[in-house]
Amino acid sequence: MSQDLFRKALSVGRPPNVVQNFPHSEALIVSGKVIDRAMLEKGGAMTIAANGRNLFIIEGALRAAQKANAAIIIEIARSEATYCPTTLWNIARRVDYLCNMLGITVPVAVHADHYYMKKWEDVAEAKAEIPSLFDTGITSIAIDASHMTDDLNLLANIAVSSAIPSWAGYETEIGEIKGSFGLSTPVEAKYLCQGLNAHGLCPDWIALNNGTTHGIEASGTGIQVELTADIHKALAPYGTSGAQHGTSGNDSQRLREIAAKTQTTKANVATALQMISWGVRVNDFGNAIMTEDGRFDKVAGEGVEDTLWAEMVAYADERKLKGGDYKKLNLPFERRWQGQNKRVRERMAGAVEDFVHHLLVDVFNAADTAPIACELLVKAGSHDLGPKVDFFENPADWTEEKIKARAAEINTDKGPKGDFDD
Incomplete structure (x- = not known):
């Protein structure tokens, strides 16, 4: 990407909260809308939304995007902020620092993922708290009220919409992400987007339960490509792209199909990046490879220092942390990882860089989307690209009373309960 194009995009593309904070x-921290539009403009492309649980993941992902000339999203989920040093309130600072240190010129969105509301009483807290995220430089948010019934999910999205700047990236969600039961359907997806359209809201992305689980999973059928394509087709009039959650655990071919055959433009990757930064061996699915005694297969001389890895394992054993619960090592150990020598720190970030670069270029088809994003900003002459479609649904058909009545007619299997936090 030319310096001239970067400079022009930089002059108009940064939202006001980013300019104020930095x-x-x-x-070039931009709205999530910009990233979505760039992928759509290229066609058959999605970019990584890298969950920056620690600094090494953020650094590696940014370096990979720069190398691939790709627009990218760095995110953290609300729940991750409880066990990671990266939080909803410091992630923009971390991204800005690393972008300037590394000379990153590709557009980057900073996304607050899975801002959950599990019951209606959570809505008031969300309305009060969400503005504080944007005060710190967040440029995109996922409202996750999918734990509630379809009517309350829609009403919760409407209720908090006033707390989200109109220029910001906006993701919504249906169907709790929990595996192969209770899959999302075109009916409930269209219901949600219809109701939002009637209230002047156009989500940039929708996350589905399309057959994935959070974390790394070696079993299950994985992402249901045809189901996803059918849902996206039903949503075409509403301009909503797909956000693919639970990407870890699906092989490269499945992910290529998602990019090529659906309207997915955002693919979340969390657990795999964490494991790779530590030096844990993973396969093409992003699944951690286990040793015969059921432990993670840490490669000697890769990732964290072997002696520090032993401390991490001992810490986990003492607290009975296994499998996915190793994520809780990020908060107590990031200071120790930063205290390692430069060579070790470099290999931690470098391993993430290699993995993410492969995804962006060879799997997601996101290479060279950075200049596309910059051209969109320059053409608009603004950080705000506006909604993708007009608002055409009749608000009179989507009052609270009618929202509840319509939801009562939807008969879909929500499936068994699961772990929805990440």
């Missing part, structure tokens, strides 16, 4: 920065 007035002297040369990091």
Whole structure:
């Protein structure tokens, strides 16, 4: 990407909260809308939404995007902020610092993922708290009220919409992400987007329960490509792209099909990046490879220092942390990882860089989307690209009373309960 194009995009593309927080920065932090539109403009492309549980993941992902000339999203989920040093309130600072340190010129969105509301009483807290996220430089958010019934999910999205800037990236969700039961359907997806359209809201993305689980899973059928394509086809009039959750655990071919055959433009990757930064062996699915005694297969001389890995394992054993619960090592150990020598720190970030670069270029078809994003900003002459479609649904058909009546007519299997937090 030319410096001239970067400079022009930098002059108009940074949202006001980013300018206010980082007035002297040369990091091209943009709305999530910009990233989505760039993928759509290229066609058959999606980019990584890298869950930046620690600094090494964020650094590696940014370096990979720069190398691939790809627009990218760095995110953290609300629940991750409880066990990671990266939180909803410091992630923008971390991204801005690393972009300037590394000379990153590709557009980057900073996304608050899975801002959950599990019951209606959570809505008031969300309305009060969400503005504080944007105060710190967040440029995109996922509202996750999928734990509630379809009517309350829609009403919760409407209720908190006033707390989200109109220029910001906006993701919504249906069907709790929990595996192969209770899959999302075109009916409930269209219901949600219809109701939002009637209230002047156009989500950039929708996350589905399309057959994935969070974390790394070696079993299950994985992402249901045809189901996803059918849902996206039903949503075409509403301009909503797909956000693919639970990407870890699906092989490269499945992910290529998602990019090529659906309207997915955002693919979340969390657990695999964490394991790779530590030096744990993973396969093409992103699944951690286990040793015969059921432990993670840490490669000697890769990732964290072997002696520090032993401390991490001992810490986990003492607290009976196994499998996916190793994610809780990020908060107590990031300081120790930063205290390692430069060679070790470099290999941690470098391993993430290699993995993410492969995804962006060879799997997601996201290479060279950075200049596309910049051209969209320059053409608009603004950080705000506006909604993708007009608002054509009749608000009179989507009052609270009618929202509840319509939801009562939807008969879909929500499936068994699961772990929805990440």
